Amino acid sequence: MREVAERAGVSIATVSFVVNNTKPVSPATRERIEAAMAELGFRRNVVARALASRRTRILAMAYPALQHRLGSTAMSFVTSAASAASEREYHLVLWPVDNDGVELTELIRQGLVDGIVLMEVLLDDARVDALISTGTPYAMIGRTADPAGLPYVDIDFDATVDTALDHLQSLGHREIAFVSERPPSEEFRAYGAKVRAEAAFRGSCERRGLEPIILECAQNAAGGRKAAGELLQARPRTTAVVIMNEHAAFGVVSGLARSGVRVPEDVSLLSVSTSSDMGAMADPVLTIMRSPGIHLGRLAVQLLLSQLDGGEAPSTRLLPCELHQGESTAPARVRG
Amino acid sequence: MREVAERAGVSIATVSFVVNNTKPVSPATRERIEAAMAELGFRRNVVARALASRRTRILAMAYPALQHRLGSTAMSFVTSAASAASEREYHLVLWPVDNDGVELTELIRQGLVDGIVLMEVLLDDARVDALISTGTPYAMIGRTADPAGLPYVDIDFDATVDTALDHLQSLGHREIAFVSERPPSEEFRAYGAKVRAEAAFRGSCERRGLEPIILECAQNAAGGRKAAGELLQARPRTTAVVIMNEHAAFGVVSGLARSGVRVPEDVSLLSVSTSSDMGAMADPVLTIMRSPGIHLGRLAVQLLLSQLDGGEAPSTRLLPCELHQGESTAPARVRG
Numbered sequence: 045m046r047e048v049a050e051r052a053g054v055s056i057a058t059v060s061f062v063v064n065n066t067k068p069v070s071p072a073t074r075e076r077i078e079a080a081m082a083e084l085g086f087r088r089n090v091v092a093r094a095l096a097s098r099r100t101r102i103l104a105m106a107y108p109a110l111q112h113r114l115g116s117t118a119m120s121f122v123t124s125a126a127s128a129a130s131e132r133e134y135h136l137v138l139w140p141v142d143n144d145g146v147e148l149t150e151l152i153r154q155g156l157v158d159g160i161v162l163m164e165v166l167l168d169d170a171r172v173d174a175l176i177s178t179g180t181p182y183a184m185i186g187r188t189a190d191p192a193g194l195p196y197v198d199i200d201f202d203a204t205v206d207t208a209l210d211h212l213q214s215l216g217h218r219e220i221a222f223v224s225e226r227p228p229s230e231e232f233r234a235y236g237a238k239v240r241a242e243a244a245f246r247g248s249c250e251r252r253g254l255e256p257i258i259l260e261c262a263q264n265a266a267g268g269r270k271a272a273g274e275l276l277q278a279r280p281r282t283t284a285v286v287i288m289n290e291h292a293a294f295g296v297v298s299g300l301a302r303s304g305v306r307v308p309e310d311v312s313l314l315s316v317s318t319s320s321d322m323g324a325m326a327d328p329v330l331t332i333m334r335s336p337g338i339h340l341g342r343l344a345v346q347l348l349l350s351q352l353d354g355g356e357a358p359s360t361r362l363l364p365c366e367l368h369q370g371e372s373t374a375p376a377r378v379r380g
Numbered sequence: 381m382r383e384v385a386e387r388a389g390v391s392i393a394t395v396s397f398v399v400n401n402t403k404p405v406s407p408a409t410r411e412r413i414e415a416a417m418a419e420l421g422f423r424r425n426v427v428a429r430a431l432a433s434r435r436t437r438i439l440a441m442a443y444p445a446l447q448h449r450l451g452s453t454a455m456s457f458v459t460s461a462a463s464a465a466s467e468r469e470y471h472l473v474l475w476p477v478d479n480d481g482v483e484l485t486e487l488i489r490q491g492l493v494d495g496i497v498l499m500e501v502l503l504d505d506a507r508v509d510a511l512i513s514t515g516t517p518y519a520m521i522g523r524t525a526d527p528a529g530l531p532y533v534d535i536d537f538d539a540t541v542d543t544a545l546d547h548l549q550s551l552g553h554r555e556i557a558f559v560s561e562r563p564p565s566e567e568f569r570a571y572g573a574k575v576r577a578e579a580a581f582r583g584s585c586e587r588r589g590l591e592p593i594i595l596e597c598a599q600n601a602a603g604g605r606k607a608a609g610e611l612l613q614a615r616p617r618t619t620a621v622v623i624m625n626e627h628a629a630f631g632v633v634s635g636l637a638r639s640g641v642r643v644p645e646d647v648s649l650l651s652v653s654t655s656s657d658m659g660a661m662a663d664p665v666l667t668i669m670r671s672p673g674i675h676l677g678r679l680a681v682q683l684l685l686s687q688l689d690g691g692e693a694p695s696t697r698l699l700p701c702e703l704h705q706g707e708s709t710a711p712a713r714v715r716g
Contacts, residue, residue, distance in 0.1 A: 119445065151438075291657070325631070327633065
C-alpha cells in the first residue's frame with residue numbers, strides 16, 4: 045500500500061478513497077494511483093483486501109514441484125499439514141511455485157493467504173527473503189544455512205545418520221557408502237537436506253574412524269542402477285549402502301542383483317528419510333529410517349499458527365528419522 | 381451476493397454500499413447485512429471481490445489428497461497443468477479438499493480463483509454440483525456417470541484395456557486377471573476411473589471369449605502381495621495379470637516370487653495407467669500402459685481457459701494410455 049501511495053505521490057488515505065470508491069478524487073489523481081497499482085502489479089480488490097487486512101484463514105504450502113520431485117514421502121508432509129490446519133479451522137493449499145521467489149511473491153501480493161509453509165528449503169533461499177520483505181508469516185520445513193531466530197522445523201540429520209550407522213556397525217559393517225540425490229539443477233546443490241545429510245555422514249564416519257564414501261545419482265531407478273555399477277567398480281569392498289534418494293533405492297537393489305550381488309546377503313541397504321509404504325514396495329523390503337513427515341507437517345502448521353493466533357509455538361524443532369528394520373540389512377559378509 | 385441481499389431484505393446495491401462503504405446506510409440496515417454475510421459465510425473483502433468481479437488469474441486443482449493417495453503418476457497431471465497455466469500467465473494451486481464438496485464450496489466462496497480443475501472424479505460427484513450451483517468455471521480430469529455436455533478430459537479406458545489385452549493375447553495369454561484398487565472408502569467405490577477400467581476389461585474379455593477375472597487390493601505393496609496369493613490359490617491357471625494399482629504392482633511381483641512364480645517366465649504382468657519412472661522401479665522393469673497425465677493436465681487447463689478467455693476448446697477429450705514394453709510380459713508359458 046505504502047508503495048502505491050509513494051509512487052503516485054499521494055497519501056495512503058487517498059489510495060484507499062480510490063480503491064474503495066469512498067470519496068471523490070480528481071481524475072488525474074485517480075489515474076496516477078491506478079497507474080501506480082498497475083506498475084506495482086496490484087489489482088483493485090487485492091488492494092482492497094490489504095486495506096481491510098482481513099484474514100482469509102488459508103495457509104499455503106510452497107513446494108517447487110516443477111523443479112523438485114514431489115514423491116509420496118514428501119506428500120506425507122502435505123497431508124499432515126492439511127490435517128493440522130483443518131483442525132484449527134484453516135484451509136491448506138499447495139502452491140507449486142519455483143524456488144526463485146518470483147511466483148511466490150506474486151501470489152503473496154494477492155493477499156490470498158494468512159501464512160506460508162515453505163518446503164525444500166535451500167541454504168540460501170530467495171523465498172525466505174521474499175517472505176521477510178513482504179512481512180508474511182511463515183514456517184519452514186527445512187532450514188537455511190543460518191536459521192537461528194527463523195521459524196523452522198526439520199529432520200535431525202545428525203541423529204538420523206548416527207542411528208543408521210550404529211545399526212550397520214552393530215552388524216559388523218565397516219565399508220559403508222552414502223548415496224544421495226544428484227540435484228535436478230545447480231540451484232538444488234545447496235538443498236539443505238542434502239547438504240546436511242552428507243555433512244552428518246562425513247562427521248559420523250570420522251568419529252567412527254570410517255572412510256566416508258559419498259556418491260550421487262539421479263532421482264530414479266536408472267540412477268540407482270548406475271550408482272550400483274559405479275560402486276561395485278570403484279569400491280568393491282563396500283558391504284553396506286545408506287541411501288537418501290528413495291526412488292533410486294529400487295535401482296540400487298536391481299543394479300546390484302544384475303551384477304550377482306545380493307541384498308542383504310552381500311550388501312546391506314538402508315534407505316533414509318522414506319516411508320514404510322515405499323520401503324515395502326522393494327524386494328527385499330527395505331530397512332528404512334522413516335521420515336517424520338506426519339509429525340513435521342503438523343509442527344510446521346503449529347509454528348505458523350502460533351504467529352497468527354498467538355498460540356503456543358512447538359518446543360520441538362528437530363525430529364530424527366526412526367529405524368524400521370526390514371529385510372535389506374544383515375550382518376556383514378565375512379570376506380574370504 | 382443475491383443471497384446476502386435476499387436474506388437481509390435489501391437490494392444488491394445496498395449490500396454494495398455497505399461492503400464498499402460508498403454510501404451512508406442506517407446502522408440497523410448495516411447490521412442486518414453484516415449478519416446475513418456472517419450467516420452465509422461471506423467475508424467483507426470476499427464480497428467486495430465478488431462485486432468487483434475481477435479475475436485473480438489463479439486456477440485451483442482440487443485433489444482429495446487426504447482421501448485418495450496422490451502418487452507420483454497423479455502428480456504428472458498436476459505438474460503439466462501447472463506448466464500449461466503458467467504459459468497462459470495463470471497460477472495453478474492445489475487444493476487438497478475432500479470429495480464431499482464442503483471445503484471446496486467454502487474456498488470457492490472466497491473468490492480466490494477464476495476456475496477449478498477437478499481430479500479423481502466420482503460417478504456422482506458432489507463437487508460438480510457445487511461448481512455448477514456456484515457458477516464456477518471448471519474442467520474435470522475424469523468424468524461423472526453421464527458427462528455429456530460437461531467439460532471433461534479423461535483416459536480412454538476402452539482403448540487402453542483393448543491395447544493391453546491385444547498385447548497379452550498376441551503373446552498367447554488366455555487366462556488373464558485384472559487387479560484394481562480396493563477403494564480407500566465406500567465413497568470411492570464409484571470412482572470413475574476404477575469403474576470404467578473394470579467395465580472395459582469385462583467388455584473386452586467378452587468380445588474375445590475370455591473369462592474376466594477381477595480382483596481388488598489395497599493401494600500398497602502388502603495389498604499386491606495378498607492379491608498374488610489369492611490369485612495363485614483361486615486361479616492357478618492364470619498366466620497374465622493386468623493391474624491398475626501402481627503401488628500394489630510391486631507387491632504382486634514379490635508376492636508371486638515368494639511363491640516361486642517368476643515374472644515374466646511364469647506369469648506376465650502389465651501395469652496400466654502408470655509412469656515409466658514407476659515401471660523402472662520394479663525388477664523386472666514393468667511393461668506399462670503409460671498414463672497420459674502430461675497431456676491431460678494440459679488439455680484440462682486449455683478446456684478451462686477456453687471458458688475464461690474464450691480461446692479454443694481442445695477437440696480431444698479422451699486419450700488412451702500407450703503401451704511401453706518392459707521386461708514383465710513374455711509369451712505364455714506352455715502348460716504341461
